[in-house]
């Protein structure tokens with residue numbers, strides 16, 4: 001190969017700003033704890049090609065903006081906060097033509113002291129992390145909501161049988177197994193006019209309900225049902241993407257000790273794990289544009 005060498009892609013920003021916003025206007029405080037990454041796209045080639053910084057808004061400035069906006073614009077729904085940041089960078093900073101804001105939110109629940117919720121003490125929730133990705137480009141604005149690290153397990157109501165077999169297949173079919181995963185789900189909105197809090201709660205409830213209620217013939221089937229149920233309930237969502245490691249639970253061989261094990265004692269395997277993924281979308285979903293093009297995940 002002898003083609004000319006060119007800069008064929010670039011983006012830059014400040015990754016993983018840990019911003020904590022406390023609302024303390026009343027004796028009962030509120031907390032919002034996030035990890036926000038800012039990423040700018042635009043006319044920055046000179047910084048790579050010649051070292052000219054004249055168009056580069058420092059990543060430090062992006063960080064300062066993320067902190068200041070937590071006060072100036074407020075930090076309640078991560079989607080709204082992310083939209084404010086993205087719009088600022090694109091509208092107010094001349095060389096910026098696109099922005100990507102990725103946010104994770106860590107949930108805290110109020111400490112219970114003497115039987116009641118405490119006003120300003122919380123315990124970090126071990127549950128899922130809420131996520132949002134906001135993208136603005138020269139062709140539009142996109143919001144993807146989501147969650148990750150939702151660890152969920154059902155102790156029955158799951159089978160896996162009838163699979164393709166070849167000479168290497170040793171897996172026994174089962175009509176009753178533990179099914180467990182650490183779910184990642186992301187959903188793409190078709191509008192920014194959304195009640196972010198209630199939609200998030202509704203989608204999480206739907207995920208849990210489908211996981212529990214669908215009699216699963218495979219994790220693949222469960223994922224499709226989760227995506228379908230979300231799209232049926234929320235017309236403002238065009239597409240759902242799901243990624244689910246199959247956290248295998250193997251019945252432990254207690255027969256060696258003369259002890260019966262009827263799906264009661266398992267080895268919770270760490271790795272390897274099956275990794276099952278699905279995208280479920282409407283046939284008339286509007287174009288996804290660059291909404292799935294990640295920042296921190298670009299090379300990982």
Ligand SMILES: O=c1[nH]c(=O)c2[nH]c(=O)[nH]c2[nH]1
Pocket residue numbers: 160171217218219220246274276
């Ligand atoms: O739900 C499952 N899907 C698979 O594709 C698979 N493969 C496997 O070994 N176990 C499972 N379970």
